[in-house]
Amino acid sequence: MLDYLWLGPFIIIYATVLIFILGLLIGSFLNVCIYRIPLGQNIALDRSHCMKCGHVLKWYELIPLFSWLIQGGKCRSCKEKISIQYPLIELGNALSWMAVLFVWGFRPVTILYCACASVMIVISVIDERTQEINLGLNIFIGLLGIARVALDYRQWLYFVIGMFAVSLLFLIIVIASKERAMGLGDVYLMAGAGLLLGWKHILLAMVLGCTLGAIIHIIRMKVSKKGKQLAFGPYLCLGIYLTILFGNPIIRWYTSLIVH
Numbered sequence: 001m002l003d004y005l006w007l008g009p010f011i012i013i014y015a016t017v018l019i020f021i022l023g024l025l026i027g028s029f030l031n032v033c034i035y036r037i038p039l040g041q042n043i044a045l046d047r048s049h050c051m052k053c054g055h056v057l058k059w060y061e062l063i064p065l066f067s068w069l070i071q072g073g074k075c076r077s078c079k080e081k082i083s084i085q086y087p088l089i090e091l092g093n094a095l096s097w098m099a100v101l102f103v104w105g106f107r108p109v110t111i112l113y114c115a116c117a118s119v120m121i122v123i124s125v126i127d128e129r130t131q132e133i134n135l136g137l138n139i140f141i142g143l144l145g146i147a148r149v150a151l152d153y154r155q156w157l158y159f160v161i162g163m164f165a166v167s168l169l170f171l172i173i174v175i176a177s178k179e180r181a182m183g184l185g186d187v188y189l190m191a192g193a194g195l196l197l198g199w200k201h202i203l204l205a206m207v208l209g210c211t212l213g214a215i216i217h218i219i220r221m222k223v224s225k226k227g228k229q230l231a232f233g234p235y236l237c238l239g240i241y242l243t244i245l246f247g248n249p250i251i252r253w254y255t256s257l258i259v260h
């Protein structure tokens with residue numbers, strides 16, 4: 001971000017606010033994806049409506065975050081409670097973009113990482129609920145990976161190795177455990193994200209995801225006293241997201257340990 005101070009404070013603040021608002025709007029669309037993809041519904045064509053009474057939402061009921069707050073989290077027509085998940089996803093998406101923007105600044109790769117963060121929000125919520133990762137969403141991350149290779153084509157090998165570094169290991173685990181330990185969705189996720197991040201970064205993402213997954217899962221099982229099945233996707237996504245933000249300094253630090 002500091003590299004971009006030459007743009008001047010006005011343009012930086014203006015652009016940041018616009019990107020935040022866009023993050024809220026895309027977050028609103030992510031809610032639609034989270035609800036409709038597991039049901040196999042069209043994510044683009046149908047108008048948004050109340051799940052209970054079918055009331056079709058007007059434009060002023062579709063303003064991210066604010067509509068929910070102004071309506072007190074209720075449908076204007078039937079007063080049915082609207083889950084807090086909707087505004088949380090909208091805000092979460094916008095904030096996840098802000099963090100990427102802060103770390104990476106105004107450059108093309110920021111767009112790829114923001115898009116990846118958004119897709120991973122959808123993957124995480126759906127995987128948590130259904131224990132499945134939609135193939136189309138994984139393919140989308142793979143396309144972001146292809147765009148990354150095009151952007152940094154001189155380092156293409158770093159990204160192509162990244163595509164296989166973790167996914168091959170996961171594939172072996174899937175075959176050996178007959179899909180009990182993890183699913184093919186996790187394999188495709190790490191292939192796509194590996195192409196986007198490169199091999200050192202995707203290895204770090206795996207380590208972070210598995211470590212955080214183990215810790216958080218043990219705590220959750222202690223608290224809820226149920227659910228042995230671990231949806232792995234959300235933790236992998238968390239590892240990938242943390243690697244997008246902090247991967248470079250962590251890898252630089254780790255390599256300096258080996259060299260000296």
Ligand SMILES: [Zn+2]
Nearest residue numbers: 050053075078
């Ligand atoms: Zn309603």
